[in-house]
Amino acid sequence: MPVKLSEVFKTHPVCLHHDFIDLYSVKEVPDSYKWPQVVDYPSDQDLYDVESVPIIDLMDPSAANLVVHACQTWGFFQVTNHGIPIHLLEDMEFEGRHLFQLPAQQKLKAARPPNGMSGYGRAHISCFFPKLMWSEGFTIVGSPIEQARQLWPLGYKTFCEVVEEYKKEMKELSTRLIWIILGSLGITEDEMSWAGPKSKSECLCAALHLNSYPPCPDPRIAMGLAPHTDTSLLTVLYQTSTSGLQVLREGGRWVTVPPKSGTLVVNVGDLLQILSNGRFRSVFHRAVVHQTHHRLSFAYFFGPPSHVQISALSKLKDQKRTPLYHPVTSDEFLRVK
Numbered sequence: 001m002p003v004k005l006s007e008v009f010k011t012h013p014v015c016l017h018h019d020f021i022d023l024y025s026v027k028e029v030p031d032s033y034k035w036p037q038v039v040d041y042p043s044d045q046d047l048y049d050v051e052s053v054p055i056i057d058l059m060d061p062s063a064a065n066l067v068v069h070a071c072q073t074w075g076f077f078q079v080t081n082h083g084i085p086i087h088l089l090e091d092m093e094f095e096g097r098h099l100f101q102l103p104a105q106q107k108l109k110a111a112r113p114p115n116g117m118s119g120y121g122r123a124h125i126s127c128f129f130p131k132l133m134w135s136e137g138f139t140i141v142g143s144p145i146e147q148a149r150q151l152w153p154l155g156y157k158t159f160c161e162v163v164e165e166y167k168k169e170m171k172e173l174s175t176r177l178i179w180i181i182l183g184s185l186g187i188t189e190d191e192m193s194w195a196g197p198k199s200k201s202e203c204l205c206a207a208l209h210l211n212s213y214p215p216c217p218d219p220r221i222a223m224g225l226a227p228h229t230d231t232s233l234l235t236v237l238y239q240t241s242t243s244g245l246q247v248l249r250e251g252g253r254w255v256t257v258p259p260k261s262g263t264l265v266v267n268v269g270d271l272l273q274i275l276s277n278g279r280f281r282s283v284f285h286r287a288v289v290h291q292t293h294h295r296l297s298f299a300y301f302f303g304p305p306s307h308v309q310i311s312a313l314s315k316l317k318d319q320k321r322t323p324l325y326h327p328v329t330s331d332e333f334l335r336v337k
């Protein structure tokens with residue numbers, strides 16, 4: 001049964017108004033936010049971790065090989081020389097802080113409706129966990145104007161301009177990265193025209209999600225964003241200078257991805273795992289919080305058009321590998337997930 005993305009969360013509405021707590025004003029972590037076993041939150045030690053997520057210079061002649069290797073071994077990598085102007089990252093950070101610093105009552109005016117995708121609210125996965133997460137989010141699917149108008153009836157223009165520019169640049173970078181990866185599998189643009197640079201922007205499914213993690217009185221017992229994998233082909237993440245993103249390694253160890261100015265984090269999503277028949281892995285990650293710093297991150301989820309069925313690429317099947325997953329559209333997949 002085909003289902004729209006917006007309908008997926010309908011039966012699990014994340015209703016904010018009933019039990020809304022303004023995380024910026026609480027002095028102690030309430031019981032509903034206490035998680036067991038959030039032990040290894042980032043310490044200085046983690047920043048010198050023996051193993052770390054690869055950092056790849058996209059101008060390096062061997063960048064393509066490094067990207068493919070990172071997708072196979074980590075499912076995560078950081079990129080430098082990615083072509084996104086630093087001033088745009090700074091502007092986005094400024095606009096993000098501007099948004100989340102608004103009074104709670106103002107932010108709630110742009111609350112995501114129970115059956116919607118866009119707007120202010122808790123993480124969409126929140127309803128699947130027994131405890132609440134120490135974060136707030138703002139999801140943008142399509143134009144941000146409607147929600148931005150609720151937040152700033154007179155001054156919404158700059159926010160929208162910066163967001164539109166950011167989305168445009170993110171789409172270009174994601175397209176470039178996905179073609180590095182597909183190219184390595186021997187896939188040509190004719191075989192997958194929907195992912196090609198010439199494909200119309202409205203064809204592709206993309207969502208921009210702004211995460212905000214307010215300072216937390218006791219980060220050892222709170223969880224910013226619970227362990228999850230992303231429902232995308234690729235995700236491109238900008239994180240501000242406070243660390244918090246952690247990636248799960250074999251053996252259950254969480255490795256921190258240290259923020260580096262001007263660097264972007266890229267990770268493989270579930271749909272690329274399906275498309276690559278398990279060659280590239282969509283890896284669990286989470287975000288922990290900080291006692292004094294307000295951390296932000298912006299995730300751009302790059303996906304196929306919602307009607308396109310994703311299945312193991314035939315070139316990979318030809319190599320006598322049985323398909324590991326059923327063909328699925330992104331909407332169906334999100335519903336099942």
Ligand SMILES: C=C1C[C@]23C[C@H]1CC[C@H]2[C@@]12CCC[C@@](C)(C(=O)O1)[C@H]2[C@@H]3C(=O)O
Pocket residue numbers: 117123124125126139207209228229230231232299301
């Ligand atoms: C296109 C997407 C991808 C979503 C749902 C929808 C809009 C917002 C995304 C996030 C953003 C925060 C983590 C996550 C796990 C969440 O709760 O909402 C993501 C989820 C997913 O990757 O599944």
Ligand SMILES: O=C(O)CCC(=O)C(=O)O
Pocket residue numbers: 209211225230237239244245246285286287296297299
């Ligand atoms: O805040 C972070 O670093 C992680 C965000 C994330 O995983 C997401 O938005 O999907």
Ligand SMILES: [Fe+2]
Pocket residue numbers: 228229230235285299
């Ligand atoms: Fe994520």
